[in-house]
Amino acid sequence: MSFFPLQVYAERIARAQQLCKDKGISGLIIGTGAQLAYLTGSWASTHERLTCLVIPASGTPKFILPAVDRAELPQTPIPELDVEVEGWVDGKNPHELAVEPFRNELRGTIGVGQDLTADHLLKLQALLPNATFVLASQVLSELFIRKDEAEIEQLRHAGAAIDRVHARVPELLSEGRSEREVAADIEKLILEEHRAVDFIIVGSQENGANPHHDFSDRVLATGDMVVVDIGGTYGHGYHSDCTRTYIVGGPEALTNTKALSLYEVLFAAQKAAVDAVRPGMTAKALDAIARTPIAEAGFGEQFIHRTGHGIGLSTHEEPFIIEGNDLVLEEGMCFSIEPGIYLEGEVGARIEDIVVVTADGCERLNKQPRILR
Secondary structure, three states: OOOOOHHHHHHHHHHHHHHHHHHOOOEEEEEOOHHHHHHHOOOOOOOOOOOEEEEEOOOOOEEEEEHHHHHHHHHOOHHHOOOEEEEEOEOEOHHHHHHHHHOOOOOEEEEEOOOOOHHHHHHHHHHOOOEEEEEHHHHOHHHHOEOOHHHHHHHHHHHHHHHHHHOOOHHHOOOOOEHHHHHHHHHHHHHHHOOEEEEEEEEEHHHHHOOOOOOOOOEOOOOOEEEEEEEEEEOOOEEOOEEEEEEOOOHHHOOOHHHHHHHHHHHHHHHHHHHHOOOOOEHHHHHHHHHHHHHHOOOHHHOOOOOEEEOOOOOOEEEEEOOOOOOEOOOOEEEEEOOEEEEOOOEEEEOEEEEEEOOOOEEEOOOOOOOOO
């Protein structure tokens, strides 16, 4: 595991604490997962025991962990941060330790991490019955949803890494090979460029019409349309995610005119959405821009998922580019734009790029060609 310089984590914790003061929040209780990794660099695994970072609006933050996991602590930046470490042994109540900074408040609002499980949250609520518990990401969106420059640089590198994998995919797609064989080769390529493989989708013909297909023993034939959606974990724990649609034998082998027209519509829709990104627009407005040309071409019922999802230390996080989401897009937000058209039992196609919102538009973090190849 690699980490940012210590000062990065120190500044993030200090900023979280200052935001709590500015917004009148009593503090934060962040369980294990991406938000804890963002603040401390730690990917501690909670199992059923409570591990959390408690950041009061005033006072020293503390990291609570089971004694059985204390040997892992020196492998993280936490011992070097201005954070009190408090271990607990089985038989003690760690939830009492977590709420201790908030005991003197008759009422208050506490932001909790999105990965804190219900069994822990319910116990915390029982100990502070007069407090209001909210998602930390909702009240501190500028902390968790907007990426800082260090994070964006990690995502740029992750995007370039998965681009290098996609550049080699066409040579893997040949008649007589199975989706499973192609996926095995892609796995090796991802590991050449990343720390870990997150997922591999190789969906040919009718399998491409299932957005969450992974791969099967279906054998490729010349002219097949193949959706390849792949991602990995890079660097300090940031993720890549990119989809391209290919033709076995190259575009000249595509004889299905319906599939070709479908792809032309999809290509235009994805471009329109990327071109439309601006700070100040809502997530639902961007989703509508991607859907409009697809619906006008008669494929509206075949675009069956959201237009995009945020990405960072989690593969899927806010902002979600979806109908009904009033979240206003801001500079520094990173998310996918991935419209798809799926003709059940026949064929499917998807194009996906990760973008970061800039002052006057967006930057695409994936550069591989989007035309059929």
